[in-house]
């Protein structure tokens with residue numbers, strides 16, 4: 001057995017070639033979980049060898065558009081594939097609150113298309129099976145696989161004014177944490193206890209502070225994770241492998257990529273750091289060596 005962590009998108013709202021919107025996939029045996037579905041998610045999933053009908057569940061961290069713009073694509077592609085592989089409604093796990101009205105109207109703008117497809121070939125419309133939980137400052141279990149081998153827990157994080165959560169996946173091999181969008185916070189440190197890999201959003205706030213002072217970006221950067229503070233927190237939490245994603249600003253050169261790693265080193269982190277690119281993959285098995 002092995003657990004794979006695959007980044008389906010490392011981008012942000014401003015488009016950068018080669019970087020799809022936010023998303024991380026965790027695969028353990030036949031259990032495939034997707035966390036967020038930003039721009040281009042279905043395509044990246046296919047490139048990773050996974051189709052929407054393979055998903056055991058889709059988890060949402062929050063409803064900023066860069067994390068949910070392709071939720072309808074995941075659900076409707078699964079629906080269209082239903083003729084090839086019967087799989088039923090797409091299970092979506094999310095916090096109560098702002099995600100509920102978003103999901104309640106998910107298919108509304110496609111009503112004509114759905115009606116025409118039902119009249120033509122589809123037996124019914126696309127379906128999602130929503131499972132909600134109350135966000136909590138203390139980690140809480142929110143999901144487990146039918147065979148009981150994989151479980152997911154969540155904790156509320158700090159992306160104010162937007163409600164957001166981080167997730168932790170426990171598999172027979174290891175635990176993986178997915179931060180979603182958040183400032184560096186104790187809650188993510190707590191839910192990372194004993195985890196092998198932490199996929200964390202990253203924002204070069206310290207390095208860019210002089211450039212963004214007094215601008216709109218100062219407010220935006222304030223609710224993201226400063227890479228220097230992240231390095232400090234990851235070192236204190238003892239996370240062996242830190243995978244950076246949701247890279248602000250999107251790096252386009254090797255030097256710009258390296259700068260993210262340098263920042264977390266400046267923060268004092270001595271573990272393994274990977275600056276994510278789309279389809280970056282971490283395999284956790286009995287050969288896993290966080291220092292490699």
Ligand SMILES: [Zn+2]
Pocket residue numbers: 062064159162181
């Ligand atoms: Zn966000």
Ligand SMILES: [Zn+2]
Pocket residue numbers: 012022064066067181246
């Ligand atoms: Zn975001």
